[in-house]
Amino acid sequence: MKMEVSIAKIAVCVGLLSLVITTWRVLNWVWFRPKKFESLLRQRGLCGNSYRLVFGDLKEMSQMITEAKSKPMNLSHDIAPRVLSFIHQTVKTYDENSFVWIDPKPRLIIRNPEDLKAIFSKYGDFHKPHSNPFARLLQTGVLNWEDEKWAKHRRIINPAFHVEKLKKMVPEFDVSCGEMISKWEKMVISKGGSSELDVWPYLQNLTADAISRTAFGSSYEEGRKIFQLQVPQTQTQLVMKAVPSVYIPGWR
Structure with a gap:
């Protein structure tokens, strides 16, 4: 007992x-x-x-x-x-x-x-803040990596962003911008010289087109399809709506 x-x-x-x-x-x-x-x-x-x-x-x-x-x-x-x-x-x-x-x-x-x-x-001393759990569905890669993993991949991609290499890409960017503006001009002309445009979809396509041209060269049409498959708009929109919401504190 x-x-x-x-x-x-x-x-x-x-x-x-x-x-x-x-x-x-x-x-x-x-x-x-x-x-x-x-x-x-x-x-x-x-x-x-x-x-x-x-x-x-x-x-x-x-x-x-x-x-x-x-x-x-x-x-x-x-x-x-x-x-x-x-x-x-x-x-x-x-x-x-x-x-x-x-x-x-x-x-x-x-x-x-x-x-x-x-x-x-001083990437080893200052760490990145934890992102919204929903945002992690899209934010991957160097953006979220830390310490040696970040340093390793940063060294890998650094040569691609050298100033001289970026200068060589300017003509491709110019072509992409020119094509987009030509589309706008045709739309305005077809409307009698005045038209209201929603430029957001065109700017999204401009980014995909510019990256595809510089990364894939002559096969940029194939590259554009790959780019569009990797960035599903519906998922992006859902995540962007969820990010500003107040989630459960401490939930990571």
């Missing part, structure tokens, strides 16, 4: 200890650790919103994205207020070097060229 009581006491103690540890970890994740980060960032001169429990700036970010996309765009090349509405507002309110909250984690906004150069040259 005494042994059964002792086992029960041990089980209760283990259960209470597990509860305390779990509670501490949760509190540390949702409050203490973020507040410590916030204090350290402010000590170093960075500004941003105060941390809000669990979601951080995600709710406000989602609202601003929805509001920005509900309005027509101005005839301006300044697309930041629409594409990165919350980031644009944060930089405008605080400073070039500021931070935002994605869940309980702060994300730094760095715009100083020298700071960016130092960060990009």
Whole structure:
């Protein structure tokens, strides 16, 4: 009987200890650790919103994205207020070097060229933030790789982006742009000299056409088909709609 009581006491103690540890970890994740980060960032001169429990700036970010996309765009090349509405507002309110909250984690906004150069040259010290789980369906390759894997593939692709090689591609880009503009001119002429065009599908095709010409040469039609098969528009659109949504904090 005494042994059964002792086992029960041990089980209760283990259960209470597990509860305390779990509670501490949760509190540390949702409050203490973020507040410590916030204090350290402010000590170093960075500004941003105060941390809000669990979601951080995600709710406000989602609202601003929805509001920005509900309005027509101005005839301006300044697309930041629409594409990165919350980031644009944060930089405008605080400073070039500021931070935002994605869940309980702060994300730094760095715009100083020298700071960016130092960060990009130390790929082992500065890691990329975890992307939205839905976005990973499309974002693969060098964009998401880290450390030695990133360095290895960066070395592989670097020669392709040498300035002299890029200069040789300009005539191919010119041909692709010329063909697209010719299509627009024919459409406008067929409408009596004035017509409203949805340029977005043409710009998508322009990208595929330019890449196909430079990568496949004379077989660019075959390359264009491969490009279109690798980028299914329906999947892309679904992922882009899901990215701004507020997902479960901590779910990666």
